Amino acid sequence: MSISHQERTIISLIKSCTKKSHLLQLHSHLLRTSNFYNPTIFLSFLSRFALPPLRDLSYSSRIFAEFSQPNVSLYNTMIRAHSLNHESARTGLLFYQELLHLGILSNAFTSTFALSCCMKIKCLLNGLQIHSRILKDGHLCDSFLFTSLMDFYSCLDKGAEACKLFDEMSHRDTVAWNVMISCYMRSGRKRDVFPLFDMMRNSNGCQPDDVTCLHVLQVCASLNALEFGTKVHKYIVENGINTGRNVFNSLIAMYSRCGCVEKAYDVFKQMDNKDVVTWSAMISGLASNGYGRDAIEAFELMLKEGISPDDQTFTGVLSACSHSGLVNEGRKFFNSMKTNFGVRPNIHHYGCMVDLLGRAGLLEEAYDLINSMKIQPDATMWRTLLGACRIHLHVALGERVINNLIELKAQEAGDYVLLLNIYSSLGNWDKVIEVRKLMKDKGIQTTPASSTIEWKGKVYEFVADDISHPRKKEIYEMLDEINQQLRIAGYVSEITSEFNNVDSRSKQYVHSYHSEKLAIAFGILCTPPGTTIRVAKDLRICVDCHNFSKMVSAVYDRKIVIRDRNRFHHFQGGQCSCNNYW
DNA sequence: GCACGCCCGT
Incomplete structure (x- = not known):
């Protein structure tokens, strides 16, 4: 059905409105000239008001209710509008149910939007009903809808369902692969x-696009998979995947997270359209790799370029200060971020400050800062402070902090271990026994730490005392040999103050088989001298493994880079880049 | 050429 010239003119007028007030003026004009309730014009008007950037849900709901002959297009618009955020998604489903109730024929768009509502409110049941209706109406041939359905299942932790759909798909497009990847993640x-x-890449028909690369780079960063990340980088360059800045911003993050800040800088340097995300990524990368001064310099350069910092930028800047022990600078940035840049401190900013002050030994100041916050402290924040209590062996505050964690019902084995380590470092064995008994009584399990190492583009994961690896015999033999070599070189296992596995009867035994040692042994096994071994660990490295890595780097002539959580330890020739273990 | 869609950067 074609539309008249007049309708077309009015619609282009509606589209050209960039302000609500203009639209409202137009509204009264259209009412006066009896054009408003023309279905074509009404739809155009409603969608302008229901969707961003002028999205006004209550206003659009009101005028929608005034329209006497709602059709599927109008309902789609309403469902779509409500699917955009969590608060309104339930109402979106009400519109969907109303449409079904009125017997209006839905289309693939309707189901896509309704599914999007279900994802927002995590409602499996409604989604299942929509799925069966999609099958009944024969709408599953719509590839957008198909991938939405996959994503829906993935979002509701029904990965197996998403996989099943993917397997059944006859022509998988790029988005389907992308949804599958994000489902795995x-x-x-x-x-x-x-x-x-x-x-x-080997499939016919579709190839990885920018979104695929974003996903995969995120995984590389998280798994410390430099080799695969480099491969993705090559793919990006060779196939011209550079539609926006996003991919390059992710490359900066990936290289930084893999401990290759130089590579990150190479990418950064060659970008001629750096935005606030680019700068923030670079600043955070420098910060986490221990280049605090450079991070601050980058921040100042960014300001000179006229880019306004946002909350994430300050997270990077403050973490730079905390990683490099720049207490005064940290205080200065923290105090100026709101007044000079209009960025209100969030929980991450406070977290950086607590870490900064705590590491510097200003424990009371850190504690006061937490208590002065307008936002509720989370478990991570208390844990940060507890870590600082461990460094400075501050028993009294450590006990107070544990109580705060218990109040939050967030206490984990690792927290008690930190407290335990404070007591054992001070030789307070009665307390050590007491805490261990407490942990046993409460049935608190230690979560096994894991270390990952990449070899030939594949990531291998080890946990303490791991026996699952196919080459375990070789790995354990190698570890024994390393231990022997290190003993000759004068290495003594330090077991007095650090142990992560409190259930162990034999500390020495557990030390020998910490996950990072297994990963390093595997690395020595697989690589020739002169190469770099990169290990990522989800928990903090212990002092014994730290010494072990130092020695191995000298005796076996390897560079060893260990990332524990978000800090890097670079070992080479018997030395570590960080001056002390902490 | 009447609106509307899936995966997504620090």
Whole structure:
């Protein structure tokens, strides 16, 4: 059905309105000239008001209710409008149910928007109903809807369902692969993402796009998979995946997270359209790799370029100060961020400050800062302070902090271990026994730490005392040999103050088989002298493994880079880049 | 050429 010239003129007028007031003026004009309730014009008007940038849900709901002959297009617009955020998604589903109730025929768009509502409010049941209706109406041939459905299942932790749909798909497009990848990431199957990327490249019909690369780079960063990340970088360059800045921003983050800040800087340097995200990524990268001064310099350069910092920029800047022990600078930035840049401190900013002050030994100041916050402190914040209590062996505050964690019902084994370590460092064995008994009584399990190492583009994961690896015999033999060599070189296992596995009867035994040692042994096994071994650990490295790594780097002539959480330890020739263990 | 869609950067 074609539309008249007059209708077209009015619609282009509606589209040209960039302000609500203009639209409202137009509204009264259209009412006066009896054009408003023309279905074509009404739809155009409603969608202008229901969707960003002028989105006004209550206003659009009101005029929608005034319209006497709602059709599927108008309902779609209303469902779509309400699917955009969590608060309104339930209302979106009400519109969907109303449409079904009125017997109006839905289309693929309707289901896509309704599914999007279900994802926002995590409602599996409604989604299942929509799925069966999609099948009944024969709408599953719509590829957008198909991938929405996959994403819906993935979002609701039904990864198996998403996989099933993917397997059934006759023509997988790029988005379907992307949804599958994000599904793996969500469900903790990060290591399976790499083969998926390779399969996608070898598939016919579609190739990885910018979104694929964003996903895969995120996985590389998280798994410390430099080799695969470099491969993705090559793919990006060779295939011209540079539609926006996003991919390059992610490359900066990936290289930084893999401990290659030089590579990150190479990418950064060659970008001629750096935005606030680019700068923030670079600043954070420099910060986490221990280049605090350079991070601050980058921040100042960014200001000179006329880019306004945002909250994430300050997270980077403050973490730079905390990683490099720049207490005064940190205080200065923290105090100026709101007044000079209009960025209100959030929980991450406070967290950086607590870390900064805590590491500097200003424990009371850190504690006061937490208590002065307008926002509720979370478990991470208390844990940061507890870590500082461990460094400075501050028993009294450590006990207070543990109580705060218990109040939050967030206490974990690691927290008690930190407290335990404070007591044992001070030789307070009665307290050590007491805490261990407490942990036993409460049934608190230590979560096994894991270390990952990449070899030939594949990521291997080890946990303490791991026996699951196919080459375990070789690895354990190598570890024994290393221990022997290190003993000859004068290494003594330090077991007095640090132990992560409190259930162990034999500390010495557990030390020998910490996950990072297994990963390093595997690395020595696989690589020739002169190469770099990169290990990522989810918990903090212990002082014994730190010494061990130092020695191995000298005796076996390897560079060893260990990332524990978000800090890097670079070992070379028997030295570590960080001056002390902490 | 009447609106509307899936995956997404620090």
